[in-house]
Amino acid sequence: MKTSGHFPKLAVTLTALAAQALCLQAVAQSSNQQLERVEVTGSNIKRISKETSSPIDVITAKDIQASGARTALEVLKMVPSIGNDGYNDTATQNGFSRGVSTVSLRNQTATSTLVLINGRRMTPSAYANPNNGTTTLYDLNSIPVSAIARIEVLKDGASAVYGSDAMAGVVNFITRKDYQGLEVKALAGGNDAGEYQRQSVSGTFGFGDFATNGYNVFVGVDFSHKGRSMVGDKTDQDIQAADYRAINLRRNPYGSFLYNNQPWFIKENGAVGSRSFPQTAALAANTVNTANCPDSEKIVAETGRYGITNAALLGRTICNYNLDQFAEMQSPGNDLNLLSRGNLKLTDNIEGFAEVMYSRSKRQYLAAPRTISGLSPTNNFNVNGLAATFQPILEIGHPDNPFPNARAAVQLRFPNVSGGYDLTNTGSRALVGVRGTAGTDIDWESAVLWNRSDRDEYYYGFLRLPVLRQMLGPQFGGTNRSLASIAADPDLSRPLLNGGSAEVLQWDAKASTTVGRLPGGDIGVAGGIELRREAIDVRPDPENLAGNILGLANTNVKGSRVVKSAFVEVVAPVLKNLELNIAGRVDKYPTLKTNFVPKFGVKWQVLDNLAFRGNYSEGFRAPSVSQVSPGGAQYFLNGLRDPVRCNIEAVPPVPKPGAETADCNKSVAGLSGGNPSLKPENSYNTSAGMIFSPAKGVDLLAGYWAIRKNNEVALGDAQSVIDHPEAYPPGSLIRDTNPALLLNGQAGTGPLLTVSTPWTNQGTTFTSGVDFEARVVQTVMDGVRWTNALNGQYTLKYMRIEHPGYAENNLVGTRGGLADWATSAPDVPRTKLRFTSSLDAGAHSLMGAMNYVSSISFIRYMDGTTLPDAGVKPQYFSGNTCHYGGALNDAGVSGRSVLGVAPTATNGRDLYINRYPGCSMSKWMTFDVGYTYRGFKDLTLSLSVQNVLDEKAPYDPAGGQLGYNSGLHNPFGRYFTVSANYKFK
Numbered sequence: 001m002k003t004s005g006h007f008p009k010l011a012v013t014l015t016a017l018a019a020q021a022l023c024l025q026a027v028a029q030s031s032n033q034q035l036e037r038v039e040v041t042g043s044n045i046k047r048i049s050k051e052t053s054s055p056i057d058v059i060t061a062k063d064i065q066a067s068g069a070r071t072a073l074e075v076l077k078m079v080p081s082i083g084n085d086g087y088n089d090t091a092t093q094n095g096f097s098r099g100v101s102t103v104s105l106r107n108q109t110a111t112s113t114l115v116l117i118n119g120r121r122m123t124p125s126a127y128a129n130p131n132n133g134t135t136t137l138y139d140l141n142s143i144p145v146s147a148i149a150r151i152e153v154l155k156d157g158a159s160a161v162y163g164s165d166a167m168a169g170v171v172n173f174i175t176r177k178d179y180q181g182l183e184v185k186a187l188a189g190g191n192d193a194g195e196y197q198r199q200s201v202s203g204t205f206g207f208g209d210f211a212t213n214g215y216n217v218f219v220g221v222d223f224s225h226k227g228r229s230m231v232g233d234k235t236d237q238d239i240q241a242a243d244y245r246a247i248n249l250r251r252n253p254y255g256s257f258l259y260n261n262q263p264w265f266i267k268e269n270g271a272v273g274s275r276s277f278p279q280t281a282a283l284a285a286n287t288v289n290t291a292n293c294p295d296s297e298k299i300v301a302e303t304g305r306y307g308i309t310n311a312a313l314l315g316r317t318i319c320n321y322n323l324d325q326f327a328e329m330q331s332p333g334n335d336l337n338l339l340s341r342g343n344l345k346l347t348d349n350i351e352g353f354a355e356v357m358y359s360r361s362k363r364q365y366l367a368a369p370r371t372i373s374g375l376s377p378t379n380n381f382n383v384n385g386l387a388a389t390f391q392p393i394l395e396i397g398h399p400d401n402p403f404p405n406a407r408a409a410v411q412l413r414f415p416n417v418s419g420g421y422d423l424t425n426t427g428s429r430a431l432v433g434v435r436g437t438a439g440t441d442i443d444w445e446s447a448v449l450w451n452r453s454d455r456d457e458y459y460y461g462f463l464r465l466p467v468l469r470q471m472l473g474p475q476f477g478g479t480n481r482s483l484a485s486i487a488a489d490p491d492l493s494r495p496l497l498n499g500g501s502a503e504v505l506q507w508d509a510k511a512s513t514t515v516g517r518l519p520g521g522d523i524g525v526a527g528g529i530e531l532r533r534e535a536i537d538v539r540p541d542p543e544n545l546a547g548n549i550l551g552l553a554n555t556n557v558k559g560s561r562v563v564k565s566a567f568v569e570v571v572a573p574v575l576k577n578l579e580l581n582i583a584g585r586v587d588k589y590p591t592l593k594t595n596f597v598p599k600f601g602v603k604w605q606v607l608d609n610l611a612f613r614g615n616y617s618e619g620f621r622a623p624s625v626s627q628v629s630p631g632g633a634q635y636f637l638n639g640l641r642d643p644v645r646c647n648i649e650a651v652p653p654v655p656k657p658g659a660e661t662a663d664c665n666k667s668v669a670g671l672s673g674g675n676p677s678l679k680p681e682n683s684y685n686t687s688a689g690m691i692f693s694p695a696k697g698v699d700l701l702a703g704y705w706a707i708r709k710n711n712e713v714a715l716g717d718a719q720s721v722i723d724h725p726e727a728y729p730p731g732s733l734i735r736d737t738n739p740a741l742l743l744n745g746q747a748g749t750g751p752l753l754t755v756s757t758p759w760t761n762q763g764t765t766f767t768s769g770v771d772f773e774a775r776v777v778q779t780v781m782d783g784v785r786w787t788n789a790l791n792g793q794y795t796l797k798y799m800r801i802e803h804p805g806y807a808e809n810n811l812v813g814t815r816g817g818l819a820d821w822a823t824s825a826p827d828v829p830r831t832k833l834r835f836t837s838s839l840d841a842g843a844h845s846l847m848g849a850m851n852y853v854s855s856i857s858f859i860r861y862m863d864g865t866t867l868p869d870a871g872v873k874p875q876y877f878s879g880n881t882c883h884y885g886g887a888l889n890d891a892g893v894s895g896r897s898v899l900g901v902a903p904t905a906t907n908g909r910d911l912y913i914n915r916y917p918g919c920s921m922s923k924w925m926t927f928d929v930g931y932t933y934r935g936f937k938d939l940t941l942s943l944s945v946q947n948v949l950d951e952k953a954p955y956d957p958a959g960g961q962l963g964y965n966s967g968l969h970n971p972f973g974r975y976f977t978v979s980a981n982y983k984f985k
Contacts, residue, residue, distance in 0.1 A: 040056065083107040100425070128538045237952075265402050289316070394472075496543060512527075518572060577605035582601075707767050813830045833852050
């Protein structure tokens with residue numbers, strides 16, 4: 001086995017940290033410093049020690065400054081327990097949640113991680129994403145980084161304290177308070193090629209000393225801008241672009257054969273009305289095109305150089321349309337965030353407080369002018385589901401049809417209609433409340449919170465069916481209108497506004513006190529109630545609702561609900577060195593039974609410097625408002641097989657007589673819908689750990705954790721509906737009724753058009769692992785402080801069952817949905833860690849960091865090809881087959897390829913396995929450095945370099961048009977950030 005060169009470096013790092021700890025132990029001195037009570041995320045009871053029974057990571061404002069992180073998401077990416085299955089606000093992000101940044105813990109999806117601001121939940125963004133695990137999206141772009149005092153990441157189930165969504169943990173953004181003065185900060189960043197540029201300016205202002213004046217007001221404003229970076233030589237240098245070109249046959253000089261206003265015509269093969277347009281080498285003469293473009297844009301179509309496999313194109317001179325002019329690596333945009341907090345002393349025992357937040361996030365995305373193709377029907381949608389399909393076939397006698405005795409399918413690009421998207425997300429948040437003390441030891445608080453998110457997204461370049469249908473014959477409602485006149489019609493496209501809003505209105509009240517004394521101290525008790533109204537309204541453009549837009553799905557949801565909650569928490573120091581924590585919460589949702597979840601924790605202080613802790617908790621996630629409300633999202637389903645029209649017993653499957661090849665790999669319209677009968681997801685969390693402080697300034701932590709989620713809410717399985725339509729409500733499966741497309745004229749055998757897949761409770765996920773932390777703080781000489789910290793996560797198990805009857809398989813270290821095709825599991829790296837070392841000496845601070853994420857296997861281990869019947873386990877393929885590279889050990893078994901080409905000596909799967917014989921995405925280790933200088937009066941200057949060794953992002957065959965994995969890696973390369981911070985007196 002080949003040994004990686006990274007691991008000796010890691011071993012040296014760990015050895016140095018251990019040696020430093022031993023040195024400190026030798027000179028350790030005891031300390032009897034009196035500590036004050038503090039608030040800690042995950043509890044409503046103040047306590048002396050910040051180390052509770054639950055594991056918490058804390059990221060301070062100083063950590064953020066030293067790291068060079070520019071956004072809240074970049075800050076959280078430094079935490080190894082943060083998973084890779086959130087959204088990252090990239091240029092190619094899923095269109096159902098464009099422009100959103102989310103966070104997930106423990107590989108449990110973003111919907112299982114609750115995001116708080118100063119201890120109270122955010123409203124989800126105004127999206128209704130139909131993808132599993134993404135229906136509740138807390139957008140981190142609305143968090144002003146300059147206002148953050150610290151971020152506390154609770155890596156444990158917290159539904160017993162905070163309610164729904166906190167199954168995997170909580171991220172609590174705690175903003176500054178009691179700040180006085182004025183400071184301004186400017187920041188600029190870009191990589192060594194001048195790409196991925198970002199600039200920001202922020203200001204913080206505060207006045208009033210609460211202790212002296214009885215009031216304090218704080219205002220923080222951030223404005224940031226990021227520039228556009230396009231696919232090209234300068235961005236290719238920091239990813240494995242050469243592999244992406246050669247193996248995926250992308251990023252080569254070829255873009256598209258559909259050039260500006262130059263139609264392609266394919267002759268109908270067979271009887272008029274057959275809608276048969278095969279494109280084979282033998283029928284290449286049935287394809288007619290022109291190549292009226294500059295010679296510099298002409299190519300001769302071939303597979304080896306351009307990856308063109310369409311037999312009708314090969315050997316033909318075509319005009320090459322440049323799609324790279326629309327391919328972005330980073331989309332431009334800007335974010336404006338404002339936060340204001342105020343505290344006012346009302347009486348000696350009562351204070352009022354208020355918060356106001358406003359955020360605006362704008363993004364722009366390029367898109368190529370849209371095309372039409374008559375080779376197959378295009379599904380269209382209206383408010384009720386499916387609208388009439390559109391297939392541009394020119395009748396005999398149409399002025400543009402070059403075939404005098406046959407109909408022609410037309411393919412055409414419309415360059416007069418520019419594509420793209422303009423997105424604006426805005427957020428507003430207002431909070432007002434009072435807190436105080438009653439008697440000697442009762443702390444109480446009550447507040448009203450209003451939080452709203454609005455989304456306005458303009459779609460450009462989508463084509464209107466009322467104009468397109470005019471090219472069809474009179475029998476289809478058209479007039480045989482010429483293609484040129486349609487292309488020039490100003491009514492061919494209009495901007496579409498798809499909008500939405502989401503809102504939370506909440507009142508809460510809570511109190512804490514002591515109710516007696518045990519041998520270890522006072523018993524702390526807290527309790528509270530909460531009344532919350534949640535609402536969502538996602539609105540498509542009226543043109544889209546009317547079914548007038550070609551191929552664009554609707555997302556149309558409107559609903560609201562009121563949630564009533566109550567909780568209680570007890571901290572019982574039963575012995576001087578033994579503390580118990582018990583919590584429980586009751587939540588009542590309109591469509592659910594009253595839901596109760598408990599939590600039990602224990603902390604045992606064995607020695608002054610050694611403690612053990614453990615927790616058991618149950619959690620839940622109520623179905624989101626969009627999942628139980630009328631309406632839903634429409635989308636496209638790919639890769640389906642139709643047993644009515646495809647012989648699925650054949651190897652490989654082949655179409656039945658009269659059917660098409662596409663029936664064995666079908667793309668159809670999918671329709672989700674609200675399901676008020678959904679049950680909540682529930683979880684069972686366990687954790688156990690150790691805290692060891694062998695010397696002053698030395699903290700070592702290790703812990704085991706496990707989470708099992710049941711009743712996961714997911715879209716119904718489309719293939720199951722197709723295979724067993726009798727088990728689903730009428731109308732769940734819709735087929736084309738065109739008599740010409742029926743097999744032997746038999747009813748119910750037409751091509752699939754749409755499959756309804758409502759939300760259902762299905763599946764279970766179990767994940768477990770080990771956290772490890774080490775922190776050593778040493779004063780090496782007068783005024784010189786050296787701090788080393790290691791934080792990591794080692795995942796032991798990740799097992800998912802998405803359909804009853806399937807087996808659990810451990811998918812750690814794999815691309816889960818490839819290792820076990822019966823799941824849609826994400827990439828699950830086994831190890832993630834970050835090591836930092838910082839030196840503070842007077843006006844100078846120097847920081848170094850190492851970031852590591854382990855490799856991901858693309859080997860296919862389990863292939864569940866059929867759903868189980870009546871409890872019978874399905875037959876799994878068990879082998880050693882590379883999904884992207886064909887068989888490794890079983891020469892008779894070929895891996896399915898997503899690379900788009902047949903295996904040859906130089907292209908596609910064979911080339912992949914030659915370059916990556918281990919069939920995996922490589923591990924990635926990067927190093928960061930940072931320097932801060934405070935020697936000037938009131939001025940602080942900082943420089944950070946991320947990925948200082950310029951390590952390329954590993955190659956991912958499924959990395960979209962980018963060729964890298966945006967969840968685990970980034971394409972920035974060596975990235976520089978400079979900042980200046982000035983404090984005014």
